[in-house]
Amino acid sequence: MSIVTARTGPGDAELVRAFAGGSERAFKELVRHYQAPLYRFIWRQVRNQSEVADLCQEVFIQVFLKAGSFRGESSFRTWLYQIAINRCRNHFRSRGRERLEDVEIEALPLVDSPANDAAEASQEARRVRAAVQALPPKQRITLELRFYQGCTFAEIAEIMICPVGTAKANYHHAIASLRKRGLEP
Amino acid sequence: MKAMACRDAKAHLLDYAEGELDDALRAALREHVAGCPDCRRELQEIEGLRSSLGRERVPEPGPAFWEEFPDRVWQAYRAELPAAGRPATGPRAGGGLGMNPVAARWASLAPRLQFNLALLAVFALGLGATGYLTYGQLHRNAREEVARNAALIMEAALSMRRYTIGQIRPLLGDSGKFHPQTVPAYATTEIMNQLQKRYADYSYKDAALNPTNPRNRAVGWEAEIVGSFRGNPGQGEIRGVRDTAAGPSFYVARPTRIRDKDCLSCHTTPEQAPPAMVRIYGTAGGYGWKYNEIVGAQIVSVSMAQAVRHADRTFFILMASLAAVFAMLFVILNLVLSRTIARPIGRQSG
Secondary structure (H helix, E strand, O other): OOOOOOOOOOOHHHHHHHHOOOOOOHHHHHHHHHHHHHHHHHHHHHHHHHHHHHHHHHHHHHHHHHHHOOOOOOOOHHHHHHHHHHHHHHHHOOOOOHHHHHHHHHHHOOOOOHHHHHHHHHHHHHHHHHHHOOOOOOOOHHHHHHHOOOOOHHHHHHHHHHHHHHHHHHHHHHHHHHHHHHOOO | OOOOOOHHHHHHHHHHHOOOOHHHHHHHHHHHHHHHHHHHHHHHHHHHHHHHHHHHHOOOOOOHHHHHHHHHHHHHHHHOOOOOOOOOOOOOOOOOOOOOHOOOOOOOOHHHHHHHHHHHHHHHHHHHHHHHHHHHHHHHHHHHHHHHHHHHHHHHHHHHHHHHHHHHHHHHHHHOOOOOOOHHHHHHHHHHHHHHHHHEEEEEEEEOOOOOHHHHEHHHHHHHHHHHHOOOOOOEEEEEEEOOOOOEEEOOOOOOOEHHHHHHHHHOOOOOOOOHHHHOOOOOOOOOOOOOOOOEEEEEEEEEEHHHHHHHHHHHHHHHHHHHHHHHHHHHHHHHHHHHHHHHHHHHHO
C-alpha cells in the first residue's frame, strides 16, 4: 500500500500559497511528497508502465496550472486525485477505450515479485488484478483510494463528489464483490 | 454487555478488520466472533482478501527517478506556461502563479463559471457586433428608400413643369387673360398639394428668393439652399436630412434657372408683366429676374419618421430573436455540459 505519510514542516495549503508567491522550492516539495503515491495510483488505473510517468507529470502540471483556484477549502491531496482521475479517464478516451476493463487481462504486465515464488506471485497478481478490474469504476476507484491510498471516506467523498455514506457503500460493495469472486488465500 | 447479534456482527466485520471500530464495539464483535464459526469464517475471508490485495505490488522506478522527478516536472511546468497564456518566467514574487491579477482571478473561478462567463462574453460580443452592423445597415436602407421616393417625386414634379410649359401654357397663354395655371411653379405646387392630402409625408415647394406668389418665398433653410445653388451654379442637386418637429426629414433640391425667355415677360418689371397678374399678386415681388439666373429651387421633402420607425422595429425584432436564441443556446449548452461532462464525472466519482 502507498499511504501518504504525514510530514513535518509546512502543510500543503501553506506550500501552495508559497508556490503562488513564486516559490520553486514549494513546488518541488509538493511534487516530492506526492510523486510516489500518485505514481502508484495512476499505475493501478492504466497498468502501463511506459505511460505512468508522463501521466503523473501531466497531472502535476495541470494541478499547478490550476493552483490559482485552490482556496484551501479542500485538501491538496483530494484535489490532486480528482485531477488524476479525470486525466486517466481522458487518457482512456484518447486511446479509444472507455476504461481499464476494456484491456485484456492477460495483456497486462506482471508486477515485480521475488524470484523464488515468481510463478505463484504471478498467478496471484493476475487473479487480484482481474477481480479488481471487473469491479464497476466507482467501486474500483473507491477501493484504490481507500485500500491503496489510505484515504478516509470523507476524503473519498470529496474526491468523487458524493456523500460519505455513498463512498462507504461503494467500498463495502467492492469488498463484497471481490469476496464473491473468491479472492482470498 | 449484551451479546452482539450475527446480523450486526456481519455488518461490522470489514470495519473491524480495518481497525475502524471503537473499543466497546470491537470488544463485542471479538466476543461474538469467538463464539460464531460463520462470522469467524467471514472475518478470515475478509482478512485474507485484504492480504491478497496488499500483495499486489506496483513496479516502482528507482530512487534516481524520484530524485530527479520534481526537477523534471518543474521544467515541464515552465515550458507549459506560455501555452497556458502565462509568462514563461513562471511564478514570481507577488505575481501569484506567474499570472497577471486578471488571469489569476480568472484561473481561480470554477470551470463551469468560466465556461458560462466565456459563453456570455461571446454572446454579448456577437450581439453587440450584430447590433452595431445591423442598426447601421437598417438605417442606411431606410435613408436609401426615402431618397428613392424623393427622387421619384422630384422627377414627377419636373414632368409636371414640362407638361405645363409645353402643353398648358400654349393653350391658355394666348387668350389675353392671365391664368396662374399656366405658370409651372403654380401648377406643380397645386398638384403636389393634392398628393400631400393623401401622402402627408411628401411635400414639394418651388422656393424662390423673390417670388411673385408669396407662398413660394424661401424660408431660412430653403434660402440657404438657393444661396448655395447661386454661389455654385454648376451644382445640379443638393440632398440632406434636417431635423423637424415631426422627426428627421430628407430633402432633395434642384435649382430653378431661367432658361425660357418667355418667363421674363412676367418677371422683368410690373409694367411689362400682364396686368391681370399684377392685379392678383401686386408689385411687391417676382420682378427683376434675369435670363439664366438661378432664382430659386425645387425642393422635395420626405419625412423619414416612418422609415426610421420601420428600421427600429425590424432592429428590435432581430435583436430580441437573437437574444432569445442565445438564451436558449445558453441553457441547452449548460444542460448538455451537465449531462455529458459534469454528471459523468459525478458518476465516476460517486
